[in-house]
Amino acid sequence: MLLRVxxxxxxxxxxxxxxxxxxxxxxxxxxxxxSTTGFIGVNGSGKTTSLKCxxxxxxxxxxxxxxxxxxxxxxxxxxxxxxxxERPYFYDFLTAEEFLKFHWDLSGGGAGxxxxxxxxxxKVDLATTGDKKLRAFSKGMLQRVGLAQALLRSPELxxxxxxxxxxxxxxxxxxxxxxxxxxxxxxxxxxSSHLLADMEELCDRLLVIEEGQILFxxxxxxxxxxxxxxxEKVFSQVRAAHRRGQGSAP
Amino acid sequence: MxxxxxxxxxxxxxxxxxxxxxxxxxxxxLLLILSSFLGTLSLDEQTRLLVHLGFASFQLTLVGLALxxxxxxxxxxxxxxxCLLVLSRPVSRWEFLLGKWAGALALIAFFWVVCGLLHLTxxxxxxxxxxxxxxxxxxxxxxxTVLSLAVFFASFLRPLLALAASFAFLLAxxxxxxxxxxxxxxxxxxxxxxxxxxxxxxxxxxxLEIRSVHYLSGSEAVFPAWSVTHLLFWxxxxxxxxxxxxRKRDLV
Numbered sequence: 001m002l003l004r005v006x007x008x009x010x011x012x013x014x015x016x017x018x019x020x021x022x023x024x025x026x027x028x029x030x031x032x033x034x035s036t037t038g039f040i041g042v043n044g045s046g047k048t049t050s051l052k053c054x055x056x057x058x059x060x061x062x063x064x065x066x067x068x069x070x071x072x073x074x075x076x077x078x079x080x081x082x083x084x085x086e087r088p089y090f091y092d093f094l095t096a097e098e099f100l101k102f103h104w105d106l107s108g109g110g111a112g113x114x115x116x117x118x119x120x121x122x123k124v125d126l127a128t129t130g131d132k133k134l135r136a137f138s139k140g141m142l143q144r145v146g147l148a149q150a151l152l153r154s155p156e157l158x159x160x161x162x163x164x165x166x167x168x169x170x171x172x173x174x175x176x177x178x179x180x181x182x183x184x185x186x187x188x189x190x191x192s193s194h195l196l197a198d199m200e201e202l203c204d205r206l207l208v209i210e211e212g213q214i215l216f217x218x219x220x221x222x223x224x225x226x227x228x229x230x231x232e233k234v235f236s237q238v239r240a241a242h243r244r245g246q247g248s249a250p
Numbered sequence: 251m252x253x254x255x256x257x258x259x260x261x262x263x264x265x266x267x268x269x270x271x272x273x274x275x276x277x278x279x280l281l282l283i284l285s286s287f288l289g290t291l292s293l294d295e296q297t298r299l300l301v302h303l304g305f306a307s308f309q310l311t312l313v314g315l316a317l318x319x320x321x322x323x324x325x326x327x328x329x330x331x332x333c334l335l336v337l338s339r340p341v342s343r344w345e346f347l348l349g350k351w352a353g354a355l356a357l358i359a360f361f362w363v364v365c366g367l368l369h370l371t372x373x374x375x376x377x378x379x380x381x382x383x384x385x386x387x388x389x390x391x392x393x394x395t396v397l398s399l400a401v402f403f404a405s406f407l408r409p410l411l412a413l414a415a416s417f418a419f420l421l422a423x424x425x426x427x428x429x430x431x432x433x434x435x436x437x438x439x440x441x442x443x444x445x446x447x448x449x450x451x452x453x454x455x456x457x458l459e460i461r462s463v464h465y466l467s468g469s470e471a472v473f474p475a476w477s478v479t480h481l482l483f484w485x486x487x488x489x490x491x492x493x494x495x496x497r498k499r500d501l502v
Contacts, residue, residue, distance in 0.1 A: 012502070055338050057501040075340050083338035089330040091260065093267040105256040106339040149335065
């Protein structure tokens with residue numbers, strides 16, 4: 001198992017005089033090596049908070065992580081990680097090449113940057129941007145340069161928060177193609193998306209979160225036993241069942 | 251350490267390309283030229299005016315730069331979420347903070363060097379360079395301490411509050427002796443003791459005020475080495491405290 005998350009809890013205080021709101025209520029899941037896991041949930045269900053806890057941006061009130069069966073520390077885990085946030089904002093005045101060099105150096109530097117940069121920029125179809133600054137990039141281009149950054153070090157685990165949001169059909173097709181390629185390379189993929197059709201197409205495992213609780217974790221075939229049922233329909237049914245307090249997984 | 255260097259370099263380059271910093275540099279140059287012009291209006295005090303107004307304009311620019319950069323730097327990173335990608339790499343929060351701080355300091359130092367060279371040229375190298383450097387270095391030290399102060403406050407306060415708190419410390423640091431003087435006049439033991447304690451708590455910026463013709467001409471005035479050490483200690487301590495807070499801050 002590449003990653004195990006146990007009992008994550010997190011509360012936020014909107015301000016000093018309001019009571020804390022529990023956003024994560026014992027979130028726990030596993031990411032098997034080489035799997036492609038889709039993280040599904042409506043806005044505010046706790047997807048991004050879970051990812052931020054996992055990446056160390058937010059400190060959970062309770063819970064723990066186990067990286068590579070406890071063989072890796074958090075720092076070692078980050079060495080083999082590629083991440084793309086939900087709204088990728090970058091340092092405006094850099095060019096795509098400078099931006100990639102910055103991330104290359106932060107991850108330890110070393111030889112082979114020129115070759116790898118060329119590969120990833122070609123992969124995301126940005127090989128010809130030249131001296132154009134990131135602030136002049138469109139939303140789709142930023143998303144793609146963010147993806148190039150995530151792929152830069154040939155990561156073992158790729159965590160993507162809404163990788164397809166804001167992309168035009170061509171861009172989405174490109175990203176899906178890259179994800180398929182990474183999957184075939186054996187990279188473990190973990191991503192959240194509202195576009196369930198993409199999840200249906202790409203993921204072999206699903207993780208469903210609602211109000212800070214995991215409602216389902218397992219193979220997609222188990223979540224959606226009848227192949228003719230759309231993922232969206234099953235997801236709505238599961239949520240409705242949860243709201244009625246009648247259980248979780250179908 | 252190399253990651254701190256990478257972050258510092260990027261911070262500095264980003265800041266140099268920022269329009270606000272360019273404008274500030276322009277203002278500093280303008281103030282200096284203005285002080286040179288004002289000097290020509292006075293008959294015997296040309297040098298004195300150029301020295302005093304020159305140093306005052308540098309102080310305004312460099313300390314202002316330190317205040318604004320220190321107060322907004324971290325919050326901008328959080329608001330724009332640019333720090334998330336950086337921290338998803340094997341970069342510790344300490345390295346991130348140090349890198350940002352060092353990058354901002356490098357920019358201030360760049361301005362400091364340019365201002366110094368320009369000032370010395372306008373003064374026609376009539377004072378010993380060593381003596382000038384001693385006076386000029388106090389500006390860099392003051393800016394560095396103010397930057398650390400602002401970074402410390404910004405690690406747990408909103409930028410405007412951090413700016414206000416740092417500015418208050420800057421003023422209190424300059425008015426330590428005045429506070430003591432007024433406390434003595436009040437004849438209250440409590441106020442006197444409070445002023446004595448505050449003289450230790452606030453950074454001794456007042457001791458650095460050696461930027462005068464009197465000092466530059468090599469009179470018996472001595473370089474305030476003890477106050478410099480005190481301020482270096484202050485900077486280190488503030489940065490360390492900022493790191494402790496930043497290390498545990500949720501980036502939401």
